Amino acid sequence: MFSKRIREAFEKFARYTTLHGINRIVSSKHVIGKLLWTCIVLTCIAVCFMQIYKLGVQYGSKQVNTKVSIRYQKVYFPAVSFCNLNPVSYSKMKQKADDGDYLAKHLVRIHRKIRTKIDKQFEKASTSKGNRGKRDVTGATTNSHAPLNVTIQTSNYKVLYGGTVTLKCEVTGSSVPFVVQWLKQEGQRTININSKNTSKYNHNYDNGSEISTASLTIFNTDHKDTGVYICTTRNINGNDTIQNVLLSLEVTGSLKMLINVNQSDYVPYVASDAGIRLVIHEHGSQPFLENSGISVATGFRTDISLIQFENFLSNIGGTLGLWIGMSLISIGELVELGFFLLRSMARQKKVIETQTTVNGEKAAEPSKGSKNLFVYLGMNPIDEGNGDK
Template identity: 25%
Template sequence: MPSPSPTFKKEVEMKREEDAALIAFYSSFKDLFEFFCLNTTIHGTIRLVCSSRNKMKTAFWTLLFLASFAMLYWQFGLLFNQYWQYPVVLSISVKSQQTMFPAITLCNLNPYRVNLVSKNMAELDNLARETLHNLYPFSIPASTLEDNSSVSLENWTNSEVNSSSFKLDDSIALVRMGGGKVGFRLCNQTGGDCYTKIYSSGVDAFQEWYSFHYMNIMSQIPPIIDISKDDDHINNLVYACQYDGLPCKASETEHFHHPVYGSCYTFNKGGTDEFWKALKPGIVYGLSLILKVEQKDHIPLLSTKAGVRVMIHSHNQTAFLEHEGFDIRPGIQTTIGITQVRWLGTSGPGAKFLPIWPLALSSQATHPSP
């Protein structure tokens, strides 16, 4: 029996190596395609090989396979497109319920004169007249200061103010600094630890200097003032007040003295009176005020502005009018719309709703009053 040729032996060895390999590499794409069609679980691919003798059947299954493959990628495209759009499900429910009206604080932009310190205020006015005369070629008309009457505080307190014990410190004078600036120097009681307040504007410097002396004078007035003994004093600022078509009560108004704006009044500070329940939205059902802003009884040198400082805030909240309030000028009618915001904390089991009234006006329409 003839021995096998070396070529046959080489082919047999290569066949064995291919069968023993972990990963089989096919010599042609046709063999790889046939192996894929015979071993895959994709429905219909085996028809591409078994029906190779029938060209019509092979073409039909080929088109069907390609159409199915295209449909698969089309579905993938729809899914990815929907994913990158980040769709959400939003559920909105509108409920109408009663809520408490916020607290409203009003202050006059120019504080009142008070007769308890009228003598000291007259001294300050004379010092201010001399200061302006020394710094600038300008004199304050005497009628500007003398025609301003004083607001009585006799019914507010039984304490007596000893005006003779207070002496206006004229050493704290407004002087010119270098570079066209104006300022004044402040020191402690021993004359040490001094610092100088310098302003580039003469108007700002004069008002700050006048305010400093004014605060020293007003410190003589007792800090606790019982407004219930003189309910008519609120009429100096509020001419008329209505809420939901009903007149406001003086007992629902709290009075306090602000160091910059003088007498201030807060409506509905506690937020417990049923009178201030908001039943319906709208201007007719809100708070309506007619305010009197007259500069006759005010201090003309303390402020050059005329109007009312207003702040809308939450109940039992301290009103920081210098930072959060807004001004309303006289001679106009102003409509302010507000929106209550509630913050819900979900970080713990004790999370609560926190109602606040931010100083963000949803709408404000201003037009001259008739």
């Protein structure tokens, strides 16, 4: 009996659901009932359209670019933009100060050279001819030894990231002991490669031989080590320099992007945080790093993975979600279903309470497997054999 009531409730729900709720409005006899069902129908329709709008916005904001072809094509890779959250750093300030000191020292050296040349011109004008000849003889005796000559066999060196490379330059033309110094070009200035850092560099050259090979070995190479290196030699006879030694990293198949945040360069009270912020976007579009993106904190290793699905399901995913959203029962329909269930249960309880006493007896079984039930409502059985008394 209870299952029959539940089935009837579901049938009524299917007949008078939100999409067919107009029948409820028409069949209602009272004005309040009509207004109530009108509000329910309009609310459910509004909720349905709101769901469709939200799914449409979600589908439009998350487009997937795919290329399906039987031939090999280049894999689409998005653009990556990043910015430093620390606008001021100690190293940049120090570099500007060092550049200013270098420029000032350079101007002082030029001024001293000019003063020295002027003083020599006055000395030459005031000295005698014999003294000038004496200086020429001394100069000829000093220049009797051949000057140094530096040559290189290989000018371009390539090394894998984290590997070891040895830069070489040959020194010829003198048996007098000499000194080799390796420099690295950094913009408009050069820095000295310090051999005391044995974990990073190693100098090796034969001092005093007629043909010597001066080498510089670099361990654990990274992007900072790439650039132009200068090999300089000098002794009492003069000096020579070669500047065509180029070191570059060999590119492998994998894509790597290494960003040095320089946590030690963080200047407090200028920026709120130290680190970087990056955003992944399409090529040609302007990145908005303030409103979107990922903040990469210092002191941690952050791995960002990109996954690209190239099948037709990636294109119909939004359509499938829209179809599922339209097929779901709205909130109003669920309320209506609960109302029908409660009404059916209340009606069944009322019928049971007002029903007269029901007595049931089992009759004799005339045949195997069949049963007859006789129901008597509020009366006694009639005895045909006795008649009226």
